[in-house]
Amino acid sequence: xxxxxxxxxxxxxxxxxxxxxxxxxxxxxxxxxxxxxxxxxxxxxxxxxxxxxxxxxxxxxxxxxxxxxxxxxxxxxxxxxxxxxxxxxxxxxxxxxxxxxxxxxxxxxxxxxxxxxxxxxxxxxxxxxxxxxxxxxxxxxxxxxxxxxxxxxxxxxxxxxxxxxxxxxxxxxxxxxxxxxxxxxxxxxxxxxxxxxxxxxxxxxxxxxxxxxxxxxxxxxxxxxxxxxxxxxxxxxxxxxxxxxxxxxxxxxxxxxxxxxxxxxxxxxxxxxxxxxxxxxxxxxxxxxxxxxxxxxxxxxxxxxxxxxxxxxxxxxxxxxxxxxxxxxxxxxxxxxxxxxxxxxxxxxxxxxxxxxxxxxxxxxxxxxxxxxxxxxxxxxxxxxxx
Numbered sequence: 001x002x003x004x005x006x007x008x009x010x011x012x013x014x015x016x017x018x019x020x021x022x023x024x025x026x027x028x029x030x031x032x033x034x035x036x037x038x039x040x041x042x043x044x045x046x047x048x049x050x051x052x053x054x055x056x057x058x059x060x061x062x063x064x065x066x067x068x069x070x071x072x073x074x075x076x077x078x079x080x081x082x083x084x085x086x087x088x089x090x091x092x093x094x095x096x097x098x099x100x101x102x103x104x105x106x107x108x109x110x111x112x113x114x115x116x117x118x119x120x121x122x123x124x125x126x127x128x129x130x131x132x133x134x135x136x137x138x139x140x141x142x143x144x145x146x147x148x149x150x151x152x153x154x155x156x157x158x159x160x161x162x163x164x165x166x167x168x169x170x171x172x173x174x175x176x177x178x179x180x181x182x183x184x185x186x187x188x189x190x191x192x193x194x195x196x197x198x199x200x201x202x203x204x205x206x207x208x209x210x211x212x213x214x215x216x217x218x219x220x221x222x223x224x225x226x227x228x229x230x231x232x233x234x235x236x237x238x239x240x241x242x243x244x245x246x247x248x249x250x251x252x253x254x255x256x257x258x259x260x261x262x263x264x265x266x267x268x269x270x271x272x273x274x275x276x277x278x279x280x281x282x283x284x285x286x287x288x289x290x291x292x293x294x295x296x297x298x299x300x301x302x303x304x305x306x307x308x309x310x311x312x313x314x315x316x317x318x319x320x321x322x323x324x325x326x327x328x329x330x331x332x333x334x335x336x337x338x339x340x341x342x343x344x345x346x347x348x349x350x351x352x353x354x355x356x357x358x359x360x361x362x363x364x365x366x367x368x369x370x371x372x373x374x375x376x377x378x379x380x381x382x383x384x385x386x387x
Contacts, residue, residue, distance in 0.1 A: 012317075271317050312337065
């Protein structure tokens with residue numbers, strides 16, 4: 001018996017859980033030593049015992065006999081198929097989803113950090129290695145849709161990275177939600193990235209990374225005890241972090257809409273993943289208010305053929321968090337924007353995201369619910385969705 005039954009469901013957010021040996025496991029020693037060493041530096045030596053125990057559990061028949069029973073209780077590296085690709089098809093079967101957009105975990109955080117650093121060779125080399133690993137992992141099941149990271153830090157290298165990611169078989173292109181250091185997300189030189197994505201029918205995605213990045217460092221200096229995150233450590237995702245998360249996609253989408261990217265590329269689809277959605281209705285109205293206030297004086301706004309909110313309806317799809325009022329968001333923003341996601345196998349996804357979404361969308365028209373679980377994901381992925 002699957003976790004989700006009785007309907008077609010596409011999962012717009014799922015992850016692999018890398019280990020220090022990730023590149024060596026999947027890419028057979030073809031990764032530059034400096035890139036591999038920098039990636040491995042994010043895993044403590046003490047973790048080797050942890051991974052040895054995890055691998056032992058994954059091959060223990062008694063443990064595996066409870067796969068179905070404990071599917072949503074096992075999180076991060078303990079989850080089925082978290083890093084052993086041969087087990088991922090079983091996880092998909094037990095979840096009951098028709099496809100999964102597959103993101104990295106360690107890679108998301110590392111690449112975001114490198115994006116705002118000075119070592120562009122390391123940034124683009126790591127992105128290439130991570131993308132190859134994602135594609136290789138995903139070969140085990142056609143339901144897995146690997147996401148490749150395209151750094152935007154260098155205006156000349158970004159289109160080359162996009163071309164490589166598309167050619168190697170990435171089903172979607174992840175770009176940083178936070179504005180690059182030296183230019184806007186909407187810089188006209190990046191049109192070469194968007195043009196390739198549109199031509200290939202490959203969506204461009206924003207995804208949460210280090211949520212605390214946009215907060216001043218002083219926000220923790222409050223005289224109170226430190227607050228651990230979801231994982232019990234010091235990574236991200238606390239209540240204050242959560243409140244700052246919408247600022248990143250709002251900034252990125254504002255640039256892409258008001259600077260005319262979505263006007264110039266009307267078939268380019270954009271996904272906003274694991275960045276919440278409760279902000280979307282107000283943001284759509286704020287965009288239209290800005291258009292009303294400034295369109296007489298800004299030539300770029302006069303070139304837009306739609307209201308800003310209409311570009312969101314046409315080209316942007318967003319994943320609410322399970323704890324958000326998804327039914328209300330759909331009522332306020334429209335039926336064509338929100339998508340289901342599990343965040344499997346991350347802790348943040350919770351033990352019953354499907355149940356939460358079912359309760360939250362109760363009472364909506366059947367067509368709106370079908371779009372949430374299936375249709376809006378299909379419109380995002382287009383020809384990339386072959387399942």
